[in-house]
Amino acid sequence: MGTQRVKTYQEKQKQKEKEKEQAASSESVQEAAKVAKPAQPKKQRSKKWLKAKELVAAQKEYPLEEAIRLVKKTSYAQFDARIEVHIRLKPKKGQVVRGVLALPHGTGKEARVVVFDDGVLTKIEQGKIDFDVLIARPTDLPKLAKVAKILGPRGLMPNAKSGTITNEPEKLVEQIKKGQIEFKTDSANNLHLAIGRVSWEEKKLAENFTVVYNAIKQYSPLAVYLSATMGPSIKVKL
Numbered sequence: 158m159g160t161q162r163v164k165t166y167q168e169k170q171k172q173k174e175k176e177k178e179q180a181a182s183s184e185s186v187q188e189a190a191k192v193a194k195p196a197q198p199k200k201q202r203s204k205k206w207l208k209a210k211e212l213v214a215a216q217k218e219y220p221l222e223e224a225i226r227l228v229k230k231t232s233y234a235q236f237d238a239r240i241e242v243h244i245r246l247k248p249k250k251g252q253v254v255r256g257v258l259a260l261p262h263g264t265g266k267e268a269r270v271v272v273f274d275d276g277v278l279t280k281i282e283q284g285k286i287d288f289d290v291l292i293a294r295p296t297d298l299p300k301l302a303k304v305a306k307i308l309g310p311r312g313l314m315p316n317a318k319s320g321t322i323t324n325e326p327e328k329l330v331e332q333i334k335k336g337q338i339e340f341k342t343d344s345a346n347n348l349h350l351a352i353g354r355v356s357w358e359e360k361k362l363a364e365n366f367t368v369v370y371n372a373i374k375q376y377s378p379l380a381v382y383l384s385a386t387m388g389p390s391i392k393v394k395l
Contacts, residue, residue, distance in 0.1 A: 205233040210389040218394035221366060224383050225359050232355045232385030239265060239386045240355060240362060242369055244348040247377040254342040257320045258372045262361045263336035265354040270333050272326040273297045273315065281307055290333055291315050292326045340372070348373060355385055 192304045202210075209231040215226040219227060225240075233239050248254050271277055280287070281304045291308065293301055293315040301308075303317065308314040315321040324330050329337075342348050353364040370381070384390040 167192065168217065172372070178316075196204075196348065204387060206387075208228060209233055211344055213307075215388050218392045220394050221363055222359065223395045224391045227319065227361050227391050228383045228388065229355050229359075231391070232388040234355070234385065234387040237265075237354045237356045238388070239351045240353050240357075241349060241351050241384055241386070242366060242383065243382045244370075244373060244378050245380045246342060246346045246348060246373065247379050249377075251319075252376065253265070254346070254376050255318055255340065257337055257339050260336040260338060260352065260365045260368055262353060262365050264338060264351040264356070264365075265357070266351070268333055270330045272330065273301065275300075278304065279288075286311065288313070290321065292321050292329050293325065293328060294324060295322055298322075312342055329370060 180393055212231055213227065224364040228240055232240075246254060268289040269287065270290045270292065277288075277291070278300055284307075286307075291313050296316075305314055320329070320342075321339075338350065339349055340348060350369055352369060353362045366383075370378070378395065381393040381395060382390040383393055
């Protein structure tokens with residue numbers, strides 16, 4: 158009887174060891190699956206982009222005037238492309254990067270601005286969004302709440318931080334059309350703004366850039382780049 162008990166005990170131990178090995182093997186397979194994820198394909202660049210990129214020195218930081226000349230030269234679009242500034246920021250903890258500024262020469266594109274009223278409300282409820290900026294009065298907020306779920310995801314909901322809620326909407330419309338824009342970073346603390354067109358003279362682009370940089374330098378910019386809509390980026394010397 159004692160021999161039988163020993164035999165049963167040994168069989169149970171072997172079964173436990175086998176189960177441990179199977180569990181370990183399963184974990185190894187799962188880990189291997191995590192590591193062996195298919196490599197993401199590299200972004201394919203066009204021949205025109207690669208040719209334009211040859212004009213930009215790797216790792217070089219260009220003075221503003223030179224960077225503007227180079228971004229105009231490396232634009233290969235068949236239309237009057239935008240010139241954009243891209244800035245990586247390092248704001249302090251709790252510091253919100255958001256506001257408005259007035260570009261002396263605008264962005265090269267006139268924003269479609271409307272003032273909220275019952276007619277605009279009806280269009281929004283019908284899904285007709287034919288504006289880039291919506292301005293409202295403080296007294297409009299109860300009605301705006303009805304369409305917040307439509308406007309919010311599109312970034313079109315008027316709010317005090319962006320200055321689009323005001324008691325003087327007509328005055329704000331005029332300011333926006335003259336070049337006032339809103340700025341706000343993305344989730345990675347990057348800022349992207351248009352500062353003009355490739356066809357513009359360098360002085361105008363430099364003046365617009367300076368206004369943008371002066372407005373955001375309090376948020377500790379780490380790197381600044383210029384690029385055309387179709388063209389490589391050029392790093393600007395801070």
